[in-house]
Amino acid sequence: EISCYEYAEQPDGSPFSESASGMMETTVTNAGNIWTPCVVEITPKVGIANLIVTGINQNPDTGERLQVVLRKLNAGKKVVLNGETGLITENGVNKSADVDIWSLPALMPGTNRITLDSTWTDIKVKYRPRFM
Numbered sequence: 001e002i003s004c005y006e007y008a009e010q011p012d013g014s015p016f017s018e019s020a021s022g023m024m025e026t027t028v029t030n031a032g033n034i035w036t037p038c039v040v041e042i043t044p045k046v047g048i049a050n051l052i053v054t055g056i057n058q059n060p061d062t063g064e065r066l067q068v069v070l071r072k073l074n075a076g077k078k079v080v081l082n083g084e085t086g087l088i089t090e091n092g093v094n095k096s097a098d099v100d101i102w103s104l105p106a107l108m109p110g111t112n113r114i115t116l117d118s119t120w121t122d123i124k125v126k127y128r129p130r131f132m
Helices: none
Strands: 016-021 025-030 036-044 048-058 065-073 079-082 088-090 110-116 121-127
Touching (some): 036 048, 036 065, 048 121, 065 079, 110 121
Antiparallel strands (some): 016 121, 025 110, 036 079, 036 121, 048 065
């Protein structure tokens, strides 16, 4: 079985990105026509025991938005959920033991609504829309 796709990027070769600071909800529009792995960077402004994020994981069959739970977040330390490499890190150190996630972060085609249960965070989503 061969799975072929093409992806888009910015004129300078960088991925597309959307950022939000201090917001509980943001939207990211994936112009591609198939699901697209994404890199999600979350930087808490204060220490957070548990952060729930929805919209970066979805059941591809039903479209159900699945929750991602990040535990033991430290103020100012960036957590990266990398849907391209599969790594979950905090300041470059493995953090996968403190994250409940069902599949790697990805965006469905069209508008993706991402919600966080805290305003004390910055979030950045980087992606390259994929086309089949």
